[in-house]
Amino acid sequence: MKYRALLAAAILTLAACTAPASVTASTVPGVTTTPTSSPGTPTSSPGTPTSSPAAVTPGTTSCDNPPEAFQPLCTAYHIITTSYVDPVDDSRLAEGAARAITEHESEPGATAPDSLTCALPSPAFAQMCNAFVEEELTDPAPTPDLVAAAISGMLQYGLDDPYSVYFSxxxxxxxxxxxxxxxxxxxxxxxSEDTSTPEDGPCSTISDTCQLVIVTPLEGGPAEGVGLRSGDIMTTVDGESIDGWLVDEVIAEVRGPAGTDVTLGILRDGTPLEFTITRAAIDIPIVSSRMIDDSIGYLELTIFATNAPHQVDTALRELLDAGATTIILDLQHDPGGSLNSAIFVASEFLSDGLVLRTEAPGDTEEYPVTPGGIATDPSIALYVLVDRASASASEVVTGAFMDAGRATVIGEHTFGKNTVQQQFNLGNGGALKLTVARWVTPKGHDYGKVGLTPDILIEIPDGAEPDFLLNKALEIIRG
Structure with missing residues (x-):
């Protein structure tokens, strides 16, 4: 199987940081350990024939002083076992690492490295080292590639958490x-949508039940120009089936330099279609806003990107200056994003109190409202639009409004992502995005997996016009 990290659609991130690894591994039965002899001294395990001078002798070492190529693995293991939100099963991490190495597909013509010394994060990783040696001797690959596969495998198979991923x-x-x-x-x-679950939750590997679905083509973008539609299911990229690929691998193949072409196979209402699309530089439309009438302002936020606070503040000021006394904040299809951005947006409408709490093993942290919001006056009516794709940071903001009684929420049950991810750099240019906490609303409500229930529940039919929920909200507002 090809491997790449899952890039989940719903993301709630914290600040990046790094962490060291310091894990000592003892000699493990079944794996030959590199003896601590002086350089040039031939060594062998009891009962094992001494290799010829030209042969490469497999061996292991601890994560106290690992081979350079294995340092990211040791660091990743340390981060996972000390920072993950739930208890970690060491044997599952090791099994996941070994499985990913075995499934790795090498590039043609690769040769085995000069050294087959493998670093053991813990004794359970003997199976990973065995898989590493066997893979290098039968299907050689650069050691950093297999280490990256092992890190990805620890997360994908060892944690069963679609939001904890390795980024190459x-x-x-x-x-x-x-x-x-x-x-x-x-x-x-x-x-991504897992059709085997009632809520069509996220999934990591494309299969018969895991589909990559077009949520919406961006207005004016190449996908809209060739006729892609919301609900289209991606099946091939440049003629190659994506079955068995990880979601991020598909995204990587579809993206590319502006001016280049990519051909996508699409399944639409059971009919296979094909579209050739010329890539372009895309400014993701973070915010769009307009006055609907003399008193109602509309503000749509598509993702809580790092540049969202400035754009939201600018748009909101323009609406208020234009005379808006009612604000409709549209978070439909918004998958989340930066926690700092979520706190800023919530603070634009809340004068005090909390935005959320995060709960991690042995630690609870509170995130207060940032003073100075420009729409905190309760005479400014606030309505929030959500749907089943409103996730993560969208739910943080909506939950804070509901607890404070600040807004009327209209739409569908939200996605139900209640976890917080933190980015850890690994020193090889890659990083972990790891679930380190769960968030609850200021009043302690946990909406994980079930989502928020709007004040006014309105089911959005498949194929509905983009303004379906907005029009329903306007009917409610105007009475």
Whole structure:
């Protein structure tokens, strides 16, 4: 299987940081351990024939002093076992690492490295080291590639958490690009859907039950221009089936330099279609706003990107200056984003109190409202629009409003993502995005997996016009 980290559609991140690894591994039965002899001294395990001088002898070492290529693995293991929100099963991490190495597909013509010394984060990782040696001897690959696969495997198979992922250097650049509000690609928002679950929750590996669905083509973008539609299911990229790919691998293949083409296979209402799209530089429309009439202002936020606070503040000021006494905040399809951005947006409408609490093992942290919001006056009526794709930071903001009685929430049950991820850099240009806490509303409500229930519940039919919920809200507001 090809591997890349999952880039989840719903993301709630904290500040980046790094963490060291310091894990000592003892000699493990079944794995030959590199003896601590002086350089050039031939060594062998009892009962094991001594290799010829030209042979490469497999061996292990601890994470106290690992081979350079294994340092990211040791660091990742330390971070996972000390920072993950739930207790971690060491054997599952090791099994996941070994499985990912075994499934790794090497590039043709690769040769085995000069050293087969493997670092053991813990004794359970003997199976990973065995898989590493066997893979290098039968299907050689650069050691950093197998280490990256092992890190990805610890998360994908060891935690069963679609929001905890490994970002390769390329994937990290794409993630940072997306949360900055500017990308190069086809101009479409996508999400993974697990059709085997009632709520069509996220999934990581494309299969018969895990689909990558177009949420919406961005207005004026290449995807809209060729006729892609909301609800289209992606099946191929440049003629190659994406079955078995991880979600982030598909995203990586679809994105690319402006001016280049990509051909997508699409399933629409059971009919296979094909679209060739010329990629372009895309400014993700973080905010759009307008006056609907003399007193009602409309503000749509599509993602809580790092540049969202400035855009929200500017748009909100313009609406208020234009005479808006009612604000409709549209968070439909908003998958979340930066926690700092969520706190800022909530604070624009709340004068005091909390935005949320996060709960981690042995630690609870409170995030208060930031003073100085420009729409805190209770005479400014606030309505919030949500749907089943409103997730993470969208739910943080909506939950804070509901607890404070600040807004009337209209729409569908929200997505139900209540976890907080933190980014940890690994020193190889890649990073972990790891679930480190769960969030609850200021009053302690936990909406994980079930989502928020709006004050006024309105089911949005499939194929509804983009303004369906807005029009329903206007009917309610105007009475």
């Amino acid at each position: 250097p390329d994937a990290l650049a794409r993630f940072q690009e997306e949360t900055s509000g500017q990308i190069e690609g086809i101009g479409a928002l996508v999400r």
